[in-house]
Amino acid sequence: MKVTLFIPCFVDACFPDVGISMVRILERLGHSVQCPEAVACCGQPAFNSGYWDEARRVADNALDHLRGTDAVVVASGSCGAMLKVFYPQLYDGRPRSAEAVELAGKVWEFSDFLVNRLGVTDLGARFPAKVTFHDGCHGLRELGIHAAPRQLLSHVRDLELVEMDEAATCCGFGGTFAAKFPMISTAMGEVKCASAAGTGADYVVSNDSSCLMHVQGLLDRQGSALKTIHLARILDSR
Amino acid sequence: MSTAAARFLDAAGSITRNLRHRGLIQTALRKYESARDRRKAAFHDWESARQAAAETKWEAINHLDEHLVSFADKLESRGTKVHWCGNGIEARDLIRTIIRDAGAKCVVKSKAMTAEEIHLNEALEKDGFEVVESDLGEFIVQLRKEPPYHIVFPAMHLTRDEISDLFEKELGSAPTREPEELTMIARRALRRKYVTADVGITGANFAIAETGMVSITENEGNARLTAALPRTMITLLGIEKVLPRMEDLALFLPMLATAGAGQAITGYNTLYSGPRQPGESDGPTEWHVVLLDNRRTELLADPEQRDALHCIRCGACLNVCPIFKNVGGHTYGTTYSGPVGSVITPHLRGLQDWKHLSGSSSLCGACTEACPVRIDLHHHLLQNRRNAASEKPSTLERLTWRLHAFLMNSPSLYHLAKECGRVFEPLRKATEGTVLDPVRSWTTTRTLPPVAPVSFKEWWRERR
Amino acid sequence: MNGRERILARIREALRVPAPRPGSHGHGHHDVPAPSPQAGRIPLRPVQQARAWLPPGGDTPEEQLGRFAAASADLKTDFHLLADEAAARAKLSGIASAEGWKQIATHRAALTDAVVPSLGIPSRNTDGGYDPEDLERCDAGITTCDVLVAQTGTLVVNSRTTGGRALSVLPPHHVVLARRDQLVGDLTDAFQRIRELHGEGWPSMISLVTGPSRTGDIERILVLGAHGPKKLTVLMW
Numbered sequence: 037m038k039v040t041l042f043i044p045c046f047v048d049a050c051f052p053d054v055g056i057s058m059v060r061i062l063e064r065l066g067h068s069v070q071c072p073e074a075v076a077c078c079g080q081p082a083f084n085s086g087y088w089d090e091a092r093r094v095a096d097n098a099l100d101h102l103r104g105t106d107a108v109v110v111a112s113g114s115c116g117a118m119l120k121v122f123y124p125q126l127y128d129g130r131p132r133s134a135e136a137v138e139l140a141g142k143v144w145e146f147s148d149f150l151v152n153r154l155g156v157t158d159l160g161a162r163f164p165a166k167v168t169f170h171d172g173c174h175g176l177r178e179l180g181i182h183a184a185p186r187q188l189l190s191h192v193r194d195l196e197l198v199e200m201d202e203a204a205t206c207c208g209f210g211g212t213f214a215a216k217f218p219m220i221s222t223a224m225g226e227v228k229c230a231s232a233a234g235t236g237a238d239y240v241v242s243n244d245s246s247c248l249m250h251v252q253g254l255l256d257r258q259g260s261a262l263k264t265i266h267l268a269r270i271l272d273s274r
Numbered sequence: 275m276s277t278a279a280a281r282f283l284d285a286a287g288s289i290t291r292n293l294r295h296r297g298l299i300q301t302a303l304r305k306y307e308s309a310r311d312r313r314k315a316a317f318h319d320w321e322s323a324r325q326a327a328a329e330t331k332w333e334a335i336n337h338l339d340e341h342l343v344s345f346a347d348k349l350e351s352r353g354t355k356v357h358w359c360g361n362g363i364e365a366r367d368l369i370r371t372i373i374r375d376a377g378a379k380c381v382v383k384s385k386a387m388t389a390e391e392i393h394l395n396e397a398l399e400k401d402g403f404e405v406v407e408s409d410l411g412e413f414i415v416q417l418r419k420e421p422p423y424h425i426v427f428p429a430m431h432l433t434r435d436e437i438s439d440l441f442e443k444e445l446g447s448a449p450t451r452e453p454e455e456l457t458m459i460a461r462r463a464l465r466r467k468y469v470t471a472d473v474g475i476t477g478a479n480f481a482i483a484e485t486g487m488v489s490i491t492e493n494e495g496n497a498r499l500t501a502a503l504p505r506t507m508i509t510l511l512g513i514e515k516v517l518p519r520m521e522d523l524a525l526f527l528p529m530l531a532t533a534g535a536g537q538a539i540t541g542y543n544t545l546y547s548g549p550r551q552p553g554e555s556d557g558p559t560e561w562h563v564v565l566l567d568n569r570r571t572e573l574l575a576d577p578e579q580r581d582a583l584h585c586i587r588c589g590a591c592l593n594v595c596p597i598f599k600n601v602g603g604h605t606y607g608t609t610y611s612g613p614v615g616s617v618i619t620p621h622l623r624g625l626q627d628w629k630h631l632s633g634s635s636s637l638c639g640a641c642t643e644a645c646p647v648r649i650d651l652h653h654h655l656l657q658n659r660r661n662a663a664s665e666k667p668s669t670l671e672r673l674t675w676r677l678h679a680f681l682m683n684s685p686s687l688y689h690l691a692k693e694c695g696r697v698f699e700p701l702r703k704a705t706e707g708t709v710l711d712p713v714r715s716w717t718t719t720r721t722l723p724p725v726a727p728v729s730f731k732e733w734w735r736e737r738r
Numbered sequence: 739m740n741g742r743e744r745i746l747a748r749i750r751e752a753l754r755v756p757a758p759r760p761g762s763h764g765h766g767h768h769d770v771p772a773p774s775p776q777a778g779r780i781p782l783r784p785v786q787q788a789r790a791w792l793p794p795g796g797d798t799p800e801e802q803l804g805r806f807a808a809a810s811a812d813l814k815t816d817f818h819l820l821a822d823e824a825a826a827r828a829k830l831s832g833i834a835s836a837e838g839w840k841q842i843a844t845h846r847a848a849l850t851d852a853v854v855p856s857l858g859i860p861s862r863n864t865d866g867g868y869d870p871e872d873l874e875r876c877d878a879g880i881t882t883c884d885v886l887v888a889q890t891g892t893l894v895v896n897s898r899t900t901g902g903r904a905l906s907v908l909p910p911h912h913v914v915l916a917r918r919d920q921l922v923g924d925l926t927d928a929f930q931r932i933r934e935l936h937g938e939g940w941p942s943m944i945s946l947v948t949g950p951s952r953t954g955d956i957e958r959i960l961v962l963g964a965h966g967p968k969k970l971t972v973l974m975w
Contacts, residue, residue, distance in 0.1 A: 047730060055730035077682035083656075085663065220634060224596045318793070326787070547942055548942040581757065
């Protein structure tokens with residue numbers, strides 16, 4: 037299958053290993069992966085700030101470059117929700133509406149794609165550690181992804197998954213929210229970190245690097261031994 | 275920045291650092307969540323029940339005129355006086371007149387968020403009437419001269435020790451750590467009031483259109499007493515409270531109780547269809563039902579967010595909201611706090627003054643998931659942000675997002691930005707958290723990951 | 739234009755643009771097709787359908803009794819299923835002496851007439867009106883009810899035939915006398931029964947009472963007897 041990988045800016049710049057692992061995994065499964073260099077962002081920051089015209093400038097570019105493929109796999113649940121759920125709203129009643137709806141129909145978050153599109157749950161990975169899973173809100177509630185990442189983790193050798201009490205509670209990132217309301221965002225993140233640390237896990241795993249960036253940023257300041265890691269990197273471990 | 279927004283930021287800044295407050299609220303709401311989950315599990319099909327409730331309220335709100343006419347006509351045919359008030363001032367003046375005409379001195383009140391909305395108590399107290407809040411939580415916050423902290427649990431921010439101190443100071447009772455003893459102190463203080471009050475004021479949970487009934491939900495029995503003993507009764511409710519039929523309560527009462535408090539059904543659910551009728555032994559001889567618009571029709575005129583009027587004020591969205599759990603109810607500075615408050619307050623009190631509440635959300639969607647009538651709450655927050663920006667865009671912000679679009683759409687500029695990030699990383703690191711740090715709102719409490727030596731796209735290009 | 743006409747005009751103006759139907763807002767689930775937004779009336783689902791989603795009330799009388807008993811235990815309602823009227827008299831008399839009742843209040847009805855006089859305790863009827871101060875001093879209010887609901891452990895009183903608005907909430911102990919055939923499965927059944935009993939002329943108050951008065955307003959800890967009765971007893975035969 038021809039798979040287009042959508043690597044959002046922060047994964048590209050700060051967490052390249054996540055994208056690299058995804059390429060490796062998809063190629064190992066025999067798919068042809070492409071990654072349009074001209075696309076760096078889905079436009080969500082402007083969209084969430086209420087500036088929809090400006091968001092469309094970014095989204096227009098994404099629509100231009102994400103054509104002619106069987107599936108668009110997104111390296112973050114949040115950007116996936118933007119493409120899949122919010123593009124049709126962003127273009128509602130506008131000339132490119134049909135394009136936005138067509139693209140939305142092809143968009144998959146990475147773990148959802150593996151499990152529910154490709155039917156793969158065992159990637160032969162091995163990761164000797166105790167982990168707890170954080171559900172990114174957009175992946176969980178906009179895209180309805182809950183079981184897929186857990187199914188994938190359940191087949192990783194030597195990995196123990198322990199659920200935290202607040203698995204489905206927001207980590208407090210929320211894009212520009214984290215910068216506009218840092219005190220609330222931080223308090224939410226502290227609740228998340230405490231819940232994750234309470235499991236005694238070595239790692240917080242998620243399918244969304246934006247949440248992990250926030251959680252890791254707080255854990256660093258707390259001097260915690262707990263670390264964050266993206267699901268794709270675990271699935272790519274041997 | 276408007277004053278409401280500045281006050282919000284200020285209050286949020288201090289309360290989020292208050293770990294005692296955080297612990298208290300998190301513990302109380304964890305108890306709620308486990309009780310709610312137990313009750314939800316008893317449903318055959320919670321999700322279908324939500325959909326049916328949403329459809330029933332859709333029907334009620336989208337034919338509001340017909341339902342209200344039926345509701346009012348039925349009530350009037352049995353001797354109830356129905357009043358229609360466009361705003362808070364009209365409603366306050368009307369209620370003051372009713373109370374004055376009744377020759378009343380003491381007014382006993384059961385919980386009514388609509389009364390909070392129009393600041394009824396202040397107005398009545400200014401007129402010299404004694405107003406007694408009879409719901410225990412409301413009674414406590416009234417003694418503290420505070421607004422309710424939560425629309426369902428007004429005093430959830432207080433510990434038993436604080437309440438004991440309050441009662442000792444205000445009522446002269448002996449200190450105690452027993453919630454039961456504290457409740458009995460309030461019971462004894464309020465019992466006299468029911469028997470002697472001239473006027474009783476209640477809110478309402480549902481207005482049944484077909485039969486002309488008001489349905490009031492409560493656990494304590496204080497609303498029952500408020501509606502039984504005083505000779506004049508006043509019920510204040512928003513026009514959005516309608517349900518088409520009495521039988522709809524078979525669905526709505528369990529859903530309200532489950533979503534709101536983790537109960538199978540609330541202790542007392544009482545339907546009132548008139549003042550004392552011929553052959554009855556008690557009840558008020560006069561009943562005034564006051565229907566309040568107060569800009570609800572403006573929300574009604576927005577089809578995109580009209581479903582916010584489906585709200586049954588159960589408080590479920592507050593209970594699951596991580597923003598509410600960290601900033602608490604008073605920080606909002608609104609009558610209706612939490613997600614639904616952030617959605618409707620801009621409509622009820624002005625978009626530009628209250629848009630910060632829609633901004634103050636991570637858009638996690640826990641509220642929408644919890645709402646028993648499926649209001650699309652977190653998406654409405656997004657719509658409020660869009661409406662605020664298109665009504666009155668900020669030049670700076672618009673420019674920022676245009677630059678952002680330009681940068682993101684140009685591979686060479688985007689690449690240059692990453693290079694800049696690498697070059698300036700040592701400088702950024704050195705100034706981190708200081709006034710020179712452009713991202714200090716992030717770095718004050720969190721580390722920022724550096725730009726990787728080889729980005730994904732650089733790796734990809736190299737590889738090909 | 740008066741207030742009513744003004745508000746109705748505003749509502750009609752606001753409703754000129756239809757709102758999307760519930761559930762038609764965007765979501766990304768692959769398996770759930772979004773219903774198409776459309777205007778018009780939603781045909782209200784038959785009320786009986788609520789049964790398909792709500793907690794069960796029990797299909798047989800035995801099941802319903804079991805559910806009512808379980809709900810009562812959960813609510814701290816003191817529920818007694820008795821063999822006959824004589825057993826009810828004995829039970830009530832036992833409660834009266836255990837609690838040391840000195841005066842009680844009740845109303846005229848077949849069940850109360852059959853049971854209450856045998857107590858031999860000074861009793862006032864609320865039927866023709868009463869002094870609230872007197873009623874407040876009574877140790878118990880003894881009433882009948884319209885219907886009992888297995889699903890939730892609820893009983894329904896009204897202002898016309900079960901003693902008025904205050905009798906069931908002012909005294910500290912509310913005792914309900916009921917017949918077995920007054921128990922129904924769920925709230926849908928209960929509203930049907932209420933309509934059969936009162937649909938021709940509603941009592942000004944109909945109250946669904948579930949358990950004794952309660953509050954959780956202090957640290958979410960349950961306390962009984964916040965304002966209404968601390969105790970609720972149901973005697974059924």
